[in-house]
Amino acid sequence: MSFDPPSQRLHPLSVAPMMDRTDRHFRYFMRQITQKTLLYTEMITAQAILHGDRTKLLGFDPLEKPLSLQIGGDDPQLLAKCAQIAEDLGYDEVNLNVGCPSNRVQSGNFGACLMSQPELVADCVAAMQAVVDIPVTVKHRIGIDDCDRYEDMVRFVTTVMAAGCHRFTVHARKAWLQGLSPKDNRTIPPLRYDDVYRLKQEHPELWIEINGGIKTLEEADTHLQQVDAVMIGRAAYDTPYLFAVADRDIYAANAPLTRHQIVTAMLPYIARWTEQGTKLHSITRHMLQLFHGQPGSRAWKRHLTDHSCRAGAGVDVVKEAAAQVVEAMSKNTYNTMLLST
Numbered sequence: 001m002s003f004d005p006p007s008q009r010l011h012p013l014s015v016a017p018m019m020d021r022t023d024r025h026f027r028y029f030m031r032q033i034t035q036k037t038l039l040y041t042e043m044i045t046a047q048a049i050l051h052g053d054r055t056k057l058l059g060f061d062p063l064e065k066p067l068s069l070q071i072g073g074d075d076p077q078l079l080a081k082c083a084q085i086a087e088d089l090g091y092d093e094v095n096l097n098v099g100c101p102s103n104r105v106q107s108g109n110f111g112a113c114l115m116s117q118p119e120l121v122a123d124c125v126a127a128m129q130a131v132v133d134i135p136v137t138v139k140h141r142i143g144i145d146d147c148d149r150y151e152d153m154v155r156f157v158t159t160v161m162a163a164g165c166h167r168f169t170v171h172a173r174k175a176w177l178q179g180l181s182p183k184d185n186r187t188i189p190p191l192r193y194d195d196v197y198r199l200k201q202e203h204p205e206l207w208i209e210i211n212g213g214i215k216t217l218e219e220a221d222t223h224l225q226q227v228d229a230v231m232i233g234r235a236a237y238d239t240p241y242l243f244a245v246a247d248r249d250i251y252a253a254n255a256p257l258t259r260h261q262i263v264t265a266m267l268p269y270i271a272r273w274t275e276q277g278t279k280l281h282s283i284t285r286h287m288l289q290l291f292h293g294q295p296g297s298r299a300w301k302r303h304l305t306d307h308s309c310r311a312g313a314g315v316d317v318v319k320e321a322a323a324q325v326v327e328a329m330s331k332n333t334y335n336t337m338l339l340s341t
Contacts (some may be wrong), residue, residue: 012224012249014169015243016211017070017095017139023271025065028284030236032265035066036251043097044111046073049082058089061269065340070087070095070139074110074120083128083136091134096124098140101175112175115144118156118233122163137167141210142195143174150195157199163207169231170196179276186212186234191256194286197226216242217249239292257338260288261323267315280313287318296328 001261015030018042021251026040033132044057049071060067069086071094073079081092099120100111114121121138128136138160143155157168173189180188191213209229214220222231235242242269244256251274266287284304291297303321 007077008227010207011038011066012208012229013220013243014068014229014231015040015236016027016231016326017041017043017068017097018233019043021286022335023286024060024064025283026237027067028061028239028269029262029283029286030243031063031264032114032257032262033240036066036247036253036337037243038068038092039064040068040095042211043070043072043100044080046075049085050078051182054085054100058085060089062090065090066092068093068095068137070097072097072110074114074117074124075258076123080127080131082145083134083254087132087134088129093135093137094128094132095137095139095169096121096128098138098173099171100182101141101144101180101185112141112144113177115140115152115156118159121156121258122160122165125160125165126163134263134300135167136165137169138165139169141171141173141175142192145177148174153195154199154202157203157206161203165206166205167209168199169209169211169229170199172196172210192224193226215239217246220227237286238289240289241292253316259294260322260325262290263287267318270318271315279309280317281308284318286307292326294325294326294329295331299324299328 015037019042020042022042022078027116030037030039041058048057058069067089071079071082071086073275079096086094097111098114100275116335125138126137138337140156142148152168158214161167172191172195173185174194175185176189193210193314196208196210202204208227209231210223210227211231211233214223214230214232222233241259247253266283270280270283273283286300287310288304290302300321307317307320
């Protein structure tokens with residue numbers, strides 16, 4: 001694949017923020033697969049950051065870096081306080097969510113509905129940038145409802161750019177704020193990659209990242225010929241091992257670990273957290289797709305699903321599941337040899 005040298009790109013690849021997915025355990029797991037790809041937290045509201053359990057909401061292992069905190073909110077001063085907290089905790093950047101279309105998010109006047117208020121988003125960005133040195137970035141849609149022309153997106157971006165933001169992640173689908181669920185908004189509105197390409201062509205001074213429907217690094221390579229970076233979402237959760245060659249192919253860094261080496265690397269982390277009282281399922285639920293498409297994948301998932309919720313479950317359950325994969329792979333090899341004779 002013909003990726004540019006890493007020196008020419010800051011973070012050419014990232015894993016999208018996903019609710020109930022990109023928590024600290026998933027991020028630590030992904031960091032065993034790729035050490036260089038930019039990771040994101042789940043979206044966390046400004047109110048939760050300011051008034052909730054910060055250790056639980058914002059805690060992370062240093063190995064998870066580079067790491068961006070995605071925040072939801074519409075109050076410039078509250079967001080500025082959150083940005084300061086993020087910088088103090090060691091996050092590498094802060095990202096403002098202007099893309100989520102859920103009813104709950106809309107009721108709080110943040111997420112995708114903010115695309116109709118670019119001046120307010122600009123005020124939010126300016127307030128955050130005034131108090132931190134880490135980058136403040138924005139993730140948004142190409143449009144919402146009937147405000148979905150290319151010119152509408154450009155007005156949004158240029159207004160926010162004037163406030164000092166130069167990094168935008170663009171989900172190449174519009175969002176229908178009424179009538180479609182968040183899940184449907186990820187699949188039903190058509191992808192308009194050309195609009196994102198055009199945005200980069202007309203504004204080369206901006207760092208433009210593309211998001212939406214991208215499932216492989218080969219597809220990412222195609223997009224990187226047009227934009228600065230690629231964000232992969234659901235495919236990162238459903239087929240996480242696709243990132244195994246990212247460090248080698250994109251960053252000219254580490255060779256990939258095998259799936260079994262990744263399991264072994266996770267064991268000390270799993271032991272530490274389960275000994276502190278964390279349910280094994282909280283960690284292994286993120287690992288179910290590690291062997292996707294491989295012999296033994298079904299046995300791996302079944303064993304983890306059936307046994308990770310029981311009291312006292314720990315690393316032994318994971319070792320047992322991995323052993324079932326080895327057994328299945330051996331049988332597959334044997335059957336292949338029989339068929340070839």
